Structures are given as C-alpha cells and as structure tokens.
Amino acid sequence: MVKYTEKIQEIAKRLLQEEKVDVFIGYRKGTMPMMNQPVLITAPEEAARLYWDNFCGLNLCNYLTKRTDRIGVIANGCNSRNMVTHIIENQIQREQLYIVGIPCEGMIDHRAVMRAVHYKEILDIEQNGKTFVVKGADFEETFEKEKFLQSNCAVCTHRNPVIYDELVGELVEEQTDVSAYEDVEKVEAMDPEKKQGFFTRLIGRCIRCYACRNACPLCYCPTCFVDESKPQWVGKSIDPTDTLTFHFLRAYHCAGRCTDCGACERVCPMGIPMRQFTKKLNKDCLELFSWEAGLTLDQRPPLDVYRPDDYNDFIK
Amino acid sequence: MENPYVPYPVRIDRIITETEDRNLKTFRFVFLNPEDEAKFAYTPGQFAELSVAGKGEIPIGIASSPTEKGFVSFTVNKVGLVTTYLHNMKEGDVMGIRGPLGNWYPWDEMEGKNVVIVGGGFAFTTLRSSIVYMLEPENRPRFKDITVVYGARTPGMLLYKDELAAWEQRDDIHMHITVDGTDDPDWKYNVGFVPAIAEQKITSADNAIAIVCGPPIMIRFTQPVLEKLGFPPERIILSLEMRMKCGIGMCGRCNIGDKYVCKDGPVFSLAQLKQMPPEY
C-alpha cells in the first residue's frame, strides 16, 4: 500500500509537471481511520497529498462525468470498468483520460472491522499486507485482511484494471473459484411474498438520503426520476412503496452497466446491503447475455442496444 | 396557538386571462369565511401562498390593493405543477390562501417623496397593487410625483391592459409603457427595453425612491441606469423571487446569506443586497 501511494504520487507529479494532464484525481488520507477522501489536485507539489490504502472503496469514475479537461485518475478493476462504461456512454472521452491502473487486492469492509472490535472506537489502523492491526484507546487487535474484504471484493474476478495507461505495480492474480451469486440464488428460490418481504425489510432503514445513487457513477442523469415533479413518479415521504420503487427502478436502470464496485453499499449511512438490488440483474446479464459490464470499449451494454435481428420474440 | 400553516379557504370568484399567450391569468378570490378577510390584512409588496389541495402551495405576490375590498387577487404565471393545475381551475372552485407573508415596500419612507416604479413582464403584480394603493384619493396626497416605466415583450404580453390605459389618461401619474418590439401599426406607446426607456423618461433622482421589479436581466441593466441618475442604493428597492415552501422563515430554502426572502424580504434595498452574498 505504501508502495502504491509513493508510486501514485510520483506518477501524478510527473504528469502534472509534464503537463500531460490538467488535473489529477485520487484519494487523500482521511481525518479518521478507514475513511479517505476523493481529491483533485492541479499542481505537481500537491502530489504529496495523494494516498492509497485498503479503504479506497468509492468509485472515482463518479468524479469524471462530463469534465472537459485532461484528467489523470487512478483506477482499480471496478473503477476502470466504470470508466469504460462512461466512455461508451459519452460521459468522458478516452483521450481525456490518463488512467493510472491499480492492481487491486480488495478493500476492507469498515463495518465488519467495527463489528469485530465490538464497536469500540477505533483510533488507528496499521495495514501490513495480509494483516492489519486495529488500535483503540484500550485495545489492539490483529486481523487477516482476507476475512474482512468488502463483500463485493470477496467475489471480484476483475481486480486488475481493464484499461490503463500505466500501472502502479505488477498485475495481481485474478480470483477464479468464487461463487458470486449464492445470495441471489437464495432470493430467487423464495416465493413472491417472501421476496417482497425480503426487499421490504432490506429498505426498512432507508432515510432516502440518496447517498447510494450519488456515489454511483452510473447515476449521472441530470434529473433523477425521483426528483421529477412533472409528473411526480415517486412520493417524497417515507412510504415503503415509494422507497422500494426508488431502489428497484434505480437497479433496473443500472442493469448491464453495474460493475459491482460496492460504492452504493459502502456509502449507505444506514448500512443497507445495497448490492442485493443490483446483483440479481448482474447475474441475469451474465446468464442471458454472457455479459459483464465495462470489459470492452467495442460493445454497448445488452439492454442499451436494439437489433432488428434480435432472436428474442418480444422485440418483434 | 395560531397555526401559520393553515390556509384561509377561498372561492375563485373571477379568472381573467391577461396575456396573448394565455400563460398569465389573474385570479380573484373571495374568502369563504367573511371574517378571514380582516385577518388577511396586507400591505402592497407582500405575498401569499396559494394552496391547492392535492397539489401544494406556491408563493405569489398580491396583485390587489388593500384599498380594494371584498376580494384579493393574484396574477399567476403558468410554469410548474401547481400553477398549471391552477390555470385549469374554474370560477367557483374552492382552494386556500395563506398569508399575508413577507415584508412590503417601504411606505413610510416613501411618504413625501417622488415615487419611480420600474417593472417588466409579469413581475408587475405587486407594482399594480402599489399603484392602485397610491392613486386612492385618500393616499394620493402622501406621495409626490409618481412615474411608472412598465414594459413587456409585446403589447399582448402586458398585464392589466385596461387599467394601464386608464392610468395613461390621468394627470396624477406619469405612465411610460413600452414593449421590446411590435408590428402593430396602432401601438401608441414606447418601443424599447425597459432600462433604455427608464433612462429617457426618468429625469431626476431628487427626493425620489425607485421600486424595481422584473426579470433578472432587466434588473441588472436597470440598476446602473438608476445609479447614474443619482439614486443611492438605499433608495433603490427590489423585490426578489425564490423557491419557498413555508413562507415563514422555517423551512430553510429561500435564504440569501442570513436573510430569508420569505420573511425578511421579498423586498430589499440595493444597499441591503450589496451586503448579502450574490446568491439569488
């Protein structure tokens, strides 16, 4: 991690010095443990602010939308796949981007760490490759990183960036024997009533802060359907029907585009496992169209294309 | 405890389509409970929330004058959800009005002064209220010269056409009506943008106070004209618009700096605005 940080700083400094980019987007170290902040720098001397560790679980593609300048940006596997989607969807031009690829070994789930130390206040975290040490006022505990990966990282099969201009380190080995959809299969096996109950419970805590939507690089609509007033599609109070409508419609809008980066889940202040909404659609895309989002610049997502020769009946 | 969120029930008494594009209509309301009229005691420059059950509320300047009894009227531009619905309502329909809200033009300060009114487009509503109020025989002696510059895009887009014509005939008010352009050969008033006409027609800032209401672009270009004429910022009065919900300074959205447009405004002097962040 320290190595990556140094390398990112070095590359960013060089790119800005050589004026290959106008700005560089990465993370800076946060003011509290397990929290880092997306940052934009414009001068080579600011490169020392850049930082990378196991808690960079947001999606920086979110900060690229419709920018017009030349941007240096760091990207691990999922972030780079969203950049591919952004390029296909004309939210940014490939030529504008200098992608500093990060071979990624997964992010640590900060909530799992909090649970593991029984919610005692964490004052510092020391990250040493495969383990990390959690320190509080009156405790110190060491954990294995592998057991604390964010749930999306644990089943990730695209850890290496898909597109990049330069790498900060050697490519890492991809995980192969993961069963990514066990949880979805459980829901699929439920009868409709149970499914309804499952999702209603899931959003029981939702406060409609829209952090999930706003953290998602796919959600770049100038006006989201929940914000439309003419007509008003969704009620504004906390009626569960409205809240479910929001989450389902958003998920459908992301079908075939979602890279399972987990940003929605990470940012939810109420700890709702947001990926339960999007994963089923990822699974369907994989099974029905052999499609995983953001792997190629040559093809649009399956639900985003119309072909007169489509073999499905419904389209004729 | 008085509940400031409760609208007075009213009946739509009359609807007048004001402009050729039919996007501006004046609604005249009569209170369902006659005693509410006295409670709704207002001063020109104030606004109210028009409340349509099932749709919501909208803040609209009061177009009638407190000297007109038995009704209260508002001129509404069709732009959003509530206004579009309102435009389809009929005479006799029941709705609500909540207010009066906000402050008013500085009537005490205006006493004994020349009053210059500059208005553009559909922002003329509270100015109409003010003119009617000042022309009321018992009020007229309190003010010196009254000069009005009012413009719209075309003759058909002027509000209150009959009243404008009547005021043109009077000698106790100087009317300067203008349009941005027209191909009407019978048009007998001015052609030109409001700031330009204001520059020609307003002769002096001596002992005068100016009230300006209109679209942002008109305000922006009128301001330097008035300053050039010698109006100090304290004597240039503006009325602002903002998205509002509560109208009583609680819901938090209509602030400019630490002032709420709904409660501390909508009327501000240019001197006040210069101390506030330019966020409106």
Add this chain to the structure above:
Amino acid sequence: MTDKVYGKEKWIQGLEGLKNDYKIYVPVKDGDFHAFMPMSEGKAPDFDYDNTRMSPKAVMYPESERLFEYSLDDADPEANILKESPKDFSPRAIVGIRPCDAHGFQIVNRNFDNPEYRDPWWVRRFGSTTLVGLGCNRPCSTCFCTAVGGGPFHEEWLDALMVDLGDRYLVKGLTDKGEGFLAKMTGGTPADEGAYKEAEALAEEASQKIVSSPPTDRLKDQKTTDLFNAPFWEEVAFGCLNCGTCTYLCPTCWCFDIQDEVFGKQGDRIRNWDSCMFPLFTLHGSGHNPRDQKFQRVRQRFMHKLKYYVDKYENGVQCSGCGRCVRYCPVNIDIRDICERMNNFESA
C-alpha cells in the same frame, strides 16, 4: 432536590413504571448501531452506548409527518378545505440523550419558535418532552461539544442528568420538568456525597478526553461576503456526493419540504425533512437555480451553520459538536476542518 442514586436494574424498572405517564424513548441496539426507540416497543434500553447513529430529532420533528388532511370528493361540502391531522402531544421523555443532542434541540428551537412565528407542532412537542440526559463517560475522538459551548456532562439544556457510576446511576433533577419526572419514579436512594464526588471525577476525566477543538472565535467578525467568496469552497466540495447523510443525521439541521399526497379522493399535506445538499431544494419553477452547483450547496451548509446562524441568533454556531457528520460522511468531509478554515480565513 430529588437527586437520587439508582441501581442500574432499578432504574430500568423505574422507567417501566412510568409507561402510563410518559412515552419513553431510550437508546436501543439496532443492527450495527443504536437508535432511539419507544420503550413500549419491547426493546431493552442499552445505556452503555456512545451515541445513536440518527440524532433523536425525529422524536420531536418526525422525518415525515402528516400536517393536514382533506377530501377531494366534490360531493363532500368540505372538499378542498384543509383540516389539521390529529396528533399525539402527550408527555414524552427521551431518557439517555447525550448533552450534545439536547443542545441540538435548543438550536432547532430557535428556528421553530421565534417572536414572529411559532411552529405549532414543534412547540407543543418540545414543551411536552422531558430530556433526561446521560453524561458521556467516553467521548469519541470526533466529538467537539466543548468547542461549541457544551460538554460531555453539560446540564444547561437538560431536564435531568444521569451519570453512569459503573453499577449505578446518579440522577440529578435540573428543571421542574425533570424534578417532576423523577418524583414519579419509584426506587432510588437519596444521592450521597460519594456519588457526587465520583460524578465530578468522571466529568473531569471525560472533558480531558475531548481532543477536537475547532476554533469558532473569529466567525462572528468575519465578513459574510468574504467567507462566501473564499477560495476554498470548490476544494472542500470536490469529494462531496451531495447526498443527504450529514443533514439527516444532524441534530441541528431543520430544513423541510411540504408535499401533498393523494390517495383516491383523500389527500394529505405532509412535511418531510429536506436537505440543502439536493439541487431540488432551491430550484425555481422557471428552471433557474441559485444553488445549481455542488460547491454552492456545500458552501450553503457550512455557511448556514457557521456564519449565517451565528449572525442571526448571536448564540454560537448551529452545531452541537456531536460529530455524527464527521463519522458518517461517506467521503470524509470534516466540519472541524472547514470550521477552522472559515474561522482562520484572512481575506486578501
């Protein structure tokens, strides 16, 4: 004086005995976090907590609340006329509230109860709620109540204060409301000198633990337009997602929206929490938006809390130092850092 000492079990039994007199809200473990919930819902209070994730503001000011109801049925002679929705204003108590959150209520009260207008729903709930605080024996590293006029054992905004002495609570009555609450409680023994001494030591120890102290001394004298035009806003706002987390979790954010909702021929006028982070908050019907850009909305939030409020009420900042926004902001925007920048800003 009705100050008493209660064994921990006895205290909870005592609270249960007040169920007919008060609707009692207590901190309850809820998944990964704590939340204030009515004791009547059968969940056991957990007073050994840091603070709840959501502030208790919803107890007095619900996230979504029906204000009026009306009929849209033309056959109804009262159609289209709004009637106030029935509400429960019977006595309630928030037991175990932290002094910072009580401060939060005080701050919000300035907005809802002012010389010109009184919000009838807030005023009545505020009046009928007893705040039984719980001193903070272990403030978090993100807490800064002492920087904004409070403290982990600050009594000013509470009706009574509990102090956790390990196996028992010292409970002090601080106002008539608080004394009234305690007078109805069963059990307890009169507070002894030893209990006060222990409490004093805990309070002293706790205030030592507060490590954050963003300066606020120069905010009042800063010129509004200087701060508004300060060069750091774009940078501060860059990472912001413009989600409503900070505003919804905050005990001092009071902004709301009013919406009409219709079900068949029956309609409601509803008040919902709103957030200055949302573009819709200030969007005019014409399409114009004075706070169209993200940095403008972020600036509004901090200017409101740390400058506009300061000027308007001359009563400190609109922040109780609870640290929730610091802990839960998904992109680590830290009000302590911004407060310091605003306070120490030197205009060019």
